Amino acid sequence: MMICDDMFGIERVEEHENDFEKLINEILKRKVIAIIGLEKNTGKTETLNFIVKHVSPQKRLALTSIGTDGEEKDLVFGTFKPSVYVGYGFVYTTTELFFKKRTVLSEIIHVSHQHTPTGRVIIAKALEPGKVVLSGPPTAAWMEETVRLLKEYSDIVIIDGALSRFSQATPFIADGIVLATGAAYSLDKREIVKHTRYIYSLCQLPEVSMEDKEKLVLATTVHVFQSGNWKDLGIESALQLSKVFETSLDESVKKIYIPGALTDNVLRFVSTKSVNEIIVRDFTKIFVSYENYIKYKPTIRVLKRASIIGITVNPFSPVGYVLNSPEIIEELKKHVDVPVIDVKLETVKNI
Amino acid sequence: MSLKTIPSKREDFERLTGFEYIKSRLNPKTHMGQKYFKHIQPLNYERILEHFDDTAFVVRLIEREDKLIADIEHDLECILDVSRTIEKITNNEILDEIELFELKNFVLVAQEIRNKTQQVFSNHERFSLPDLEAVIDLLDPEHLRLPTFYIYDVYDERLSQIRKKKREILQLQNKNAKDDNLKESESIEDVVLQLTEQERSVENEVLERLSKKLWEFVASLEEAIQKIRYLDIILAKAKLAIELELSKPVLYSKTHELQNIQITGMFNPQLKDELAKRGKTYQPVDVTIKRGVTVIVGANMSGKSVVLRTVALIQYMALLGFFVPAKRAQLPFLELIALVTEDFQRPLSGLSSFASEVTLIDSAYRYSQNTSALILIDEPARTTNPYEGTAIVNALVECFEKTKNFVVIVTHFDDVECHTRFRVKGLKEDALKNIQSVNDINDIQELMDYQLIPDDRKTVPKEAIRVMDLLGVSKDIVSQALKLLDRHHREHK
Numbered sequence: 087m088m089i090c091d092d093m094f095g096i097e098r099v100e101e102h103e104n105d106f107e108k109l110i111n112e113i114l115k116r117k118v119i120a121i122i123g124l125e126k127n128t129g130k131t132e133t134l135n136f137i138v139k140h141v142s143p144q145k146r147l148a149l150t151s152i153g154t155d156g157e158e159k160d161l162v163f164g165t166f167k168p169s170v171y172v173g174y175g176f177v178y179t180t181t182e183l184f185f186k187k188r189t190v191l192s193e194i195i196h197v198s199h200q201h202t203p204t205g206r207v208i209i210a211k212a213l214e215p216g217k218v219v220l221s222g223p224p225t226a227a228w229m230e231e232t233v234r235l236l237k238e239y240s241d242i243v244i245i246d247g248a249l250s251r252f253s254q255a256t257p258f259i260a261d262g263i264v265l266a267t268g269a270a271y272s273l274d275k276r277e278i279v280k281h282t283r284y285i286y287s288l289c290q291l292p293e294v295s296m297e298d299k300e301k302l303v304l305a306t307t308v309h310v311f312q313s314g315n316w317k318d319l320g321i322e323s324a325l326q327l328s329k330v331f332e333t334s335l336d337e338s339v340k341k342i343y344i345p346g347a348l349t350d351n352v353l354r355f356v357s358t359k360s361v362n363e364i365i366v367r368d369f370t371k372i373f374v375s376y377e378n379y380i381k382y383k384p385t386i387r388v389l390k391r392a393s394i395i396g397i398t399v400n401p402f403s404p405v406g407y408v409l410n411s412p413e414i415i416e417e418l419k420k421h422v423d424v425p426v427i428d429v430k431l432e433t434v435k436n437i
Numbered sequence: 438m439s440l441k442t443i444p445s446k447r448e449d450f451e452r453l454t455g456f457e458y459i460k461s462r463l464n465p466k467t468h469m470g471q472k473y474f475k476h477i478q479p480l481n482y483e484r485i486l487e488h489f490d491d492t493a494f495v496v497r498l499i500e501r502e503d504k505l506i507a508d509i510e511h512d513l514e515c516i517l518d519v520s521r522t523i524e525k526i527t528n529n530e531i532l533d534e535i536e537l538f539e540l541k542n543f544v545l546v547a548q549e550i551r552n553k554t555q556q557v558f559s560n561h562e563r564f565s566l567p568d569l570e571a572v573i574d575l576l577d578p579e580h581l582r583l584p585t586f587y588i589y590d591v592y593d594e595r596l597s598q599i600r601k602k603k604r605e606i607l608q609l610q611n612k613n614a615k616d617d618n619l620k621e622s623e624s625i626e627d628v629v630l631q632l633t634e635q636e637r638s639v640e641n642e643v644l645e646r647l648s649k650k651l652w653e654f655v656a657s658l659e660e661a662i663q664k665i666r667y668l669d670i671i672l673a674k675a676k677l678a679i680e681l682e683l684s685k686p687v688l689y690s691k692t693h694e695l696q697n698i699q700i701t702g703m704f705n706p707q708l709k710d711e712l713a714k715r716g717k718t719y720q721p722v723d724v725t726i727k728r729g730v731t732v733i734v735g736a737n738m739s740g741k742s743v744v745l746r747t748v749a750l751i752q753y754m755a756l757l758g759f760f761v762p763a764k765r766a767q768l769p770f771l772e773l774i775a776l777v778t779e780d781f782q783r784p785l786s787g788l789s790s791f792a793s794e795v796t797l798i799d800s801a802y803r804y805s806q807n808t809s810a811l812i813l814i815d816e817p818a819r820t821t822n823p824y825e826g827t828a829i830v831n832a833l834v835e836c837f838e839k840t841k842n843f844v845v846i847v848t849h850f851d852d853v854e855c856h857t858r859f860r861v862k863g864l865k866e867d868a869l870k871n872i873q874s875v876n877d878i879n880d881i882q883e884l885m886d887y888q889l890i891p892d893d894r895k896t897v898p899k900e901a902i903r904v905m906d907l908l909g910v911s912k913d914i915v916s917q918a919l920k921l922l923d924r925h926h927r928e929h930k
Contacts, residue, residue, distance in 0.1 A: 182535065189633045191600060193587040194538040208535065213587065214600070215607055 105396075105425035110140045112395040112425070113242070113262065118233055119395075120260035122247040124281060125271040129400025132429040133266045134246050135171050136398070141242060148177040148240035150232060152247055152254040154184070154204060154221040170220045170246070172212040177239045179232060181205045181221040190216035196235055200228065209235060220246050226253040233259055252370040257390040263289065266429075268400030269409045278409075279417050282397060284376045286422050288369040289392040299389050302343050302365065310361075311341035322346065328355060335359075347371055348386070350378045357382045368392060397422060398429045440479035440756055441808075443775035443801050453776055454750040458707040459759070462681065463673050466513035469520070469662065470669035479756045482690055482770050488671065488758030489685050491563060495675035502557055506672070512550045513669050519543045523658050531641075531648045538586035540651075541576040544569045545584055547661045554668070564671075566664050567657040575650060592643040599639065603632045674759055681706045683760035686751070687767045691809060695769040698726040698748075698811070698843055702764025705747045709762075712882075720887045721764070724748060726811075727857055730834045730844045733889065735861030736900025740887045741847045742778060744861075745813040748845065749776040752811050769843070773810035775801035777817070791820050802836065810842040816849060827852050862886040863900045881907060 113119055119137070123130035138147060149170060172178055172190060180188070182205025192210040200206065200223075207223055209232070222245075223229045229245070236243045245254050255263050267282045293299065301316050302309060308319040308327065312335070319330050323346050342356060343365040353374050356364055363385045366372060369392050374384075397418060401411035411428040418426045442450040451457050465471050480488065499506050522536045532540070551566035558564040573582070578591045590597035610625045651658075677683065683706075689695040702721040709719040724744065735741050751761040755768050777797045779790070794817065801812050817833060818826040827850045834855045837844040846855075865886050881904060899922065906915045 185535070186533065189630075191587065191636070193585050194534060195585050197535055197538060206535075211585070214604055 105427050109264075109396040109425040109427060110137075113137060113141055113264075114144060116242065116262035116395070117237065118243045118245065118260045119262045119264060120245040120247055120255035121264045121266060122252050122255045122285075123266040124278075124285065125268075128266045128268040128271055129398060129402075129429050130246060130266045131169050132400060133264060133398045134244065136429045137244060137264070138171060138173075138176075142173050142176070145241040146175065146177075146239070147173075148236035148243045149220055150179040150222040150229070150236060150243065150245055151220040152222060152229060152245065153202070153224040154181065154219070170218055171215070172218050173215045174212060176212045177209060177236060178212065178218055178220060179207055179209050179222040179236070180219055181207055184219040184221050185210065188218055190214055190218050192218075195239065198223075198228075198232075207232065209239075211239070226256060226259065229254050230259050255392065256370045257368050257392045260392075262393055262395040265394055265397045266400065267397060269403035269407055273403060273407055273409065275409060275414055275417065278399075278414060279421070281376065282418060283421050284379065286394055286397070286424075288372055289394045291369060291386050291388045291391065293391045294365055294387045294389060298341075298365070303389055305343060306345050308345065309343040310335060310339045311343075312339050316343075325352070327352065331355075331359060341365060344371070347373050349373045350375055353378055353382055353384055357384065363387060365389070394422075394424055396425045396427065398427055400430055401428060402430060440771070441773045441804065442753070443773070443777065443797055443804075444780075445800075449780065450753075450774075450776065453778060453780060454746055454753055455705060455707050456750055456753055458710075459677070459681075459750070459754065462706075463677055465669050465673040466510050467516045467665065467669045468518040469516075469666040470513075470673060473666060473670055474673070477757055480758050482688075485688060485756065485758045485770075487563065488674065489688070489760070491671045492674045492678060492758075492760060493685050494561070495671050496678055498557060499675060499679060505553060505557060509550060509553050509668075510672065512546050512553070513665070513672070515542070515546045516550075516665055516669075517543050517546075519658075520662055523655060523662065526648060526651045526658075527655050529649075529652070531645050532651070533644065534586060534588065537576060537644075537647065541573075541586050542584045544572045544576065544658075544661075545582065547665060548573060550665060550668070564664065564668055567660045569654075569657060569661060572651070572654050572658065575647065575654075588640045588643050592647070593639050595639050596636065596643070599632055599636045603629060603636070606632070678760040681762060683754075683762055684764060684766070686755045686761045686763070687765075688755055689767070689769050691770050693769075695767070696728055697767070698724070698752075698769065699767040700724045700748065700751060700763045700765070703744075703747055703751065703766075704762050705743055705750070706762045708743060717882070722887050722889055724889060726843050726845055728841050728843060729857065730838045730846060730855055731857040731859065732834065732853055732855040733845060733847045733859045733861070734849070734892060735847075736863045736904060738881055738904060739861035739863055739885055739900065741861060742815050744889070745776065745778060745815050745845060745847060749774055749811070749813050769809060769811075771811055772808045773801070773804055773812070775805075775810065775812040775814075777801065777813070778815035791818070794818075794820075798833065802840075805837075805840050805842045810840075812837065812842060812844045814844070814846045816847055819849065823850060826850055858892040858894065859889045860892040862888045862890050864903055869903075 121130055121133050121137075134149070138149070141147060149172065170178075177195065181202050184204065185192075185208045191213040193213055194208060194210050196209040198207040202221070202224055204221060207221070212218070223232050233243050233245070245260060247254055254260070265282065265285060267278055269278075271281060272278050294302070298316075305318070306322060308321050309316045310319060311317075321327070321330060337360040339359065339361055341363045342361050344352065345367060348364065348366050348371055350373070353364070365387050366389075368388045368390050372386065399411050399414050399418070401409040401414070403409070411430075415426045415428060444450050444453070451460070460474060460477075463474050465474055517539045519540050522532060522540055525532060525536070547566060548569050551568070554564055554566065574580075576586065577583075578589050588596065590600060606625060606628055610629075701723045703724055704719050704721045712719050722740075722744065726748070733741055733744065747762070751763060751766055752768055752771065752774050754761050755766070756771065756774075775797070777794060798814060798817060801810070801814075804810070805812060814833070818829040821829070830846065830848050830850050830853050833846060834853060837846075863886060864884050869884060884907070899919070902915060902918050902922065905918070
C-alpha cells in the first residue's frame, strides 16, 4: 500500500499499517463477517467498502444486510442512493424495489418466498462493477437461512448491520465482528472510547461449560440451576420471572439461563436474588445500559462467545466536526486487543 | 350438480366428520397442491374414478420405486407457482426479470419432473408433462441450464455492444481513479449513466419480445402447471393412503341404484391414532346400511356416534376421490350427506340445541325428497321428554323410510318401530366376570365390543346401569335402578 506522508507522523502510519494488515488477515480467515455500527454515520459503509476493496482480490465475496440501512428516512425523502461497491462476480442481496432500479447488470440467483416491506429478497450476482443498494432479511432467523445460501456462492459473506441492532452479529451466524465507531456517536472522545470498550467487553464474555451449553442451546424458556440440575421454568420471557421466584424458587438458585433479552429490569431483579451467574445466548441478547452494568457488575456467561476482529473509527461527524482520530485510536488501543483503524484515512490513502 | 352437505358450512361438516384431521395429515409439496386441498371440492363421478385408479397406481409405484418418488417429491418442493405470470403472458403484459427468473426455474424443474415421470408413468396421459424444451431454450439462450437469469447479451446485439463499452469505460475509470481527477471522473460517470439508460431501454424491448414469444407457449405452460398439480395431489393422496392404511372403495354411479352401503373393517383414523398413542388398539366394525331407515341402539359409550361420523367421513372422502378408512367399502354416488350430531365446538350457536337439531333434520328431509342422500342422525330429540321423543323418532323413521334414501338414526328410545335394527354388542360378558370396577373411563373402552349386530328387541338394555356400576356409582342408586328396570319389563310383558 501507499504511504501517506503529509499530515500524520510516519510512526503512526506504520502502526496503522500494521493494524490494517492484521485486520485484513483476520477477515481472510473467516467465513461470515458482521459489521456493526454504534451509531448512524459511524462509517459502516466506508468500513464495508474498505473490507471489500482489500479482500475481494483474494476471495469470492457475498454482501448482505439486515433490512435496508436507513430505509425509512431515505425512502420518505427519496434520496436513497446506491452506496455499496460491488465488483464483477460479487454476490449480493437486495429487495425487489431496489433491484428494479439498479444500474449494475446482475444475474438473479434466488428469490425468497417471504416478503420484506420493500419486496422479496433477491440474491444476485453482479456481472459488472458498480454501486448497489444492499437490502436483506430483517430477522436473524431469515438472515441465517440467507447466509447459508450465500455461502454456496462465495468464500466470505459480509453482513452490513443495521443501526444499533446487533441481532445479525450473533456468533451463531457470524464468526467475526467488525465494530464501527466514531464522531457520529459522540463528539466527546471519552464517550466514544467508553461505549466502544463496553461493547468490546460484552463480546469478550466467557462461554459456559460444554455441559451447560449442550443442556441450554436448544432451550427457548428460562432455566435455573438448582441442586445440581437444570430446571425448566417454562416461561419464555424473563418478565414473568418475579412471580415464579416468589412461588417456587429459593436461595439455592445460583445460575439462571435467560433465552430472551437481558434488560435493565431483568438484571435489577436478578441482582436482588442469590443468583451469581446469568447465562444468555450471546452478547446480542444483552440490552443492559452501561451505567447499570457498572452498578450491578453481573457475572454473565454466554453460550457462544463473539469474536471482535477489529474496530474502525470514523472521525467525521455528520454535522461537520472532525475528531482527531489518532488520539481515539491510541486511547482505544490501550484497552482492546484487536486492530483499530481509521477507515477514512485508509480510504484516502488507498485512492 | 354439486354435493350438498348438512351442516351446510363445509368447515363445520369437515370438523364433525373428522375430515379436518385427514386434511392435517396431507402433505402436498407444491403451493398449488396446498391450495387445492385447502379449498377442496367434490369431484364428478368420472373424475373420482380417475383419482381412485391413479392413487392405486401411485401407491404401487411408491412401494416399488421409493427412491425415484422421493426425488420427484423433492423436485415438486422446488416448483414455483407461476400461474400469475402465465396469466400475465396471456393478457399480453410484459414480464420483468424476476418473473422470467421464476418462469425459467419452473420450466427447468418441470422438465426434470417430466424426465423422471416418463421412466415410470409411460403412456399415462394424466401424468405426462408436455415438453418444455423450447421454453427453456428461450430463457436459457446460452444453454447453461442453470437456474439463474438475466437479460443475456445474445437477446439483442446492441446489448453486447453497450455492455462492452460500459465495461471498457469502467475499467478506464478504475485506472484513472488514482489520478484524482475529479472532473474527468465526473464526466465518465455521466457517460456510464447514459450507457446504462440505453441499456435499460434495449432491455425493455427484449422483455417485450420475450413476453410476446412466450405467448406461443401458454398452452403447454398451463398444461404443465395443471399436470404437476395433479401429480402432487395424487402423490399426497397415495402417501396418505399408505400412512393411514386406507383402501380403494367401490363407488357405484347414480344409474346403478345401489341397494346397500356396505363397509367392512371400518375405522376412524383420528381415534385409531389417539388410541395407538396410548398403546391401545382400535376395533374395526362392519356396517351395512340398506335403502330406507336403519336404527342403531346401544349403550352409552358404545361408539354409536363414532360410527355415524365415520360413515359420513368415508362417504365424503370417497366423493372427494380419496381412499377410505375401511378394509372394503361399497358406496353410492350421492348428492347430499347430512350428519346431524352434537357439535361440541359450537354448543351455543344461537338456537337451543333442540331447535338447531330439528332445523337441520328438517332441511335434510326437505332436500332428500328428490335427491340421492346419506342421512345420519345422532339421537334425535334426545333433549326432550321420552313420550314426545319417541313419537318424534317414530315419525322420522316413517317419513324418511318413504324417501328411499340411506338413513341411519341412532336412538336411546325403546319404542321405535323400524324393520332394520342394529345394536352395538356392548360390554363383553366374559371380560366382565373378573372385574368389579374401573379406575378410568378409558378402561371401559377395553370392555366394549363395538360390533354392530342385528337387534331382535328381545334383550333388555342394561348397559347404562352396568357402566354406572363399573364407574363406582353408589350401590343404592345402581341396585334401585336395576330393580325398577326389572319391574318395568315384567309389567310390559
